[in-house]
Amino acid sequence: MKRVAVLLIVLLGITASADAAPKTISVKKLLVVAPAPGAEGLVISGKTLVTYSNTSGINSNVVVTGLDSNGATLWQKTIDSGADEIALAASVDSNGDIWLAGDSAALTPSDTATTQLPPDNPDGVIVEPQSSIRNDMNQLTVWKVSPIGELIATYTLTQKTPPLVNAISINASGASIVGQIADKPYVISVSATGTFGKLINVGTSKTQLNAVIRNSDGSASVFGSSSETLGGKKNAGIRDGVLLKINKAGAITSVVRSSASKAVRSWNSSDPSLVLTGSIKTGKKNESAFTKFTSAFVPSWTIRIPSNGISLVTSAGGITYGVMGSNTVIPGISGWKPTSTQLLLLILDGKGLVTSAYGATELSFP
Incomplete structure (x- = not known):
């Protein structure tokens, strides 16, 4: 889902404070750094905004671009192995290296057979050239790119069918990846050396x-x-949001379900500080939830906002930044009367109270 055009917003230029939240919040204009209509993901490496996109041609490639805080291009790297590849998720490690996860196809071996002379064609029959068969992108692939755009390493693991990557998380010991393969969800780890x-x-x-x-x-x-039942915990709503702890061996050690009667819930985005956001749909009512959890998955605070059900979250210094698609007025927020789904950024303090709101009427979300 192409959400990065939305996130190329100067969060760096927004000064958030931990002051007490006023009773009514007035929406301010959100400043867009630079439009990036082709970008499909965004991470921040140091002071560099890094986007990735996927291009098509003779073969599909991954384009990684570094931007400064004014939206000017600092560097750009095209990852082209000669076969098809696509990036689907990204994260940044403590060194500022960008880890991209996605799919790639194996290279087709070059034909080293002796060149044959063309046959006689006295009638001048035109023979259309045959297109080469492209291999399936069934290699789970991780690319490691330096903070200045150099491709450091590529790691692959061949699967029977193309895997879908939904997210990747990095720390000093390596990466954890989640997604779907053959309609089944999966978790896999990758060491720091691939x-x-x-x-x-x-x-x-x-x-x-x-x-x-x-x-x-x-x-x-x-x-x-x-x-469905996971870790012995049965479904309570139509569909529940789930929080799982999975040990190194791949066993589920803890399951917490976020449910509501006759509701469809899902957790869609997370932050390393365990602030999560997700969707809640009850009948025709759609909301986005933002919730701070403890390490035991106990909620510290939570807030629900009317939305189209799509939202993202990040946090820094005890301040939470929540982005959502908003299509209606919101109690406690003045000056916001969207006529269609538009982007809204909320800043929440350490107790989950909204302290500021920024809107961009020219941007939809997603």
Whole structure:
């Protein structure tokens, strides 16, 4: 889903404070750094905004671009192995290296056979050239790119079918990746030197894993949605949001379900500080939830906002930044009367209270 054009917003230029939240918040104009209509993901490496996009041609390639805080291009790298590749998620490690996860196809061996002379063609029959067969993108692939745009390493693991990558999380010991393969959700680890662990399926097609946080011991905290029993915990709503702890061996050690009667819930985005956001749909009512959890998955605070159900979250210095698609007025926020789905950024303090709101009427979301 192309959400980066939305996120190329100067969060760096917004001064957030931990002051007490006023009773009514007036929406301010959100400043856009630079439009990036082709970008499909955004991460921040130091002071550099890094986007990635996927291009098509003779073969599909990945384009990674570094921008400064004014939106000017600092560097650009095209990842082109000669075969098809596509990036689907990204994260940044403590050194500022960008880790991209996605799919790639194996290279087709070059034909080294002796060149044959063309046959006689006295009638001048035109023979259309045959298109080469493109291999399936069934290699789970991780690319490591330096803070200045140099491709450091490429790691691959061949699967029977193309895997879908939903999220990647990095720490000093390596990466954890979640996604779907053959309609089944999976979790997999990759060491810092590119050694893949065993691909672990979690549930069936009734479960989807959308976000992951890699823990210091190599275990993973995974978030998504499910309409089946996981870890002995049964479904309560139509579909529940789920928070899972998965150990290094791939076993589920903890399950917490976020549910509501006759509701469809899902956790879609997470931050390393365990601030999550997700969707709640009850009948025709759509909301985005923003919730801060403890390490035991106990909520510290939560807030629900009317929305189109699409939202993202990040936090820094005890301040939470929540981005959503807003299509209606919101109680407690003045000057916001969208006539269609438009982007809204909320800044929340350490207690989950909205302290500021910024809107961009020229941007839809997603």
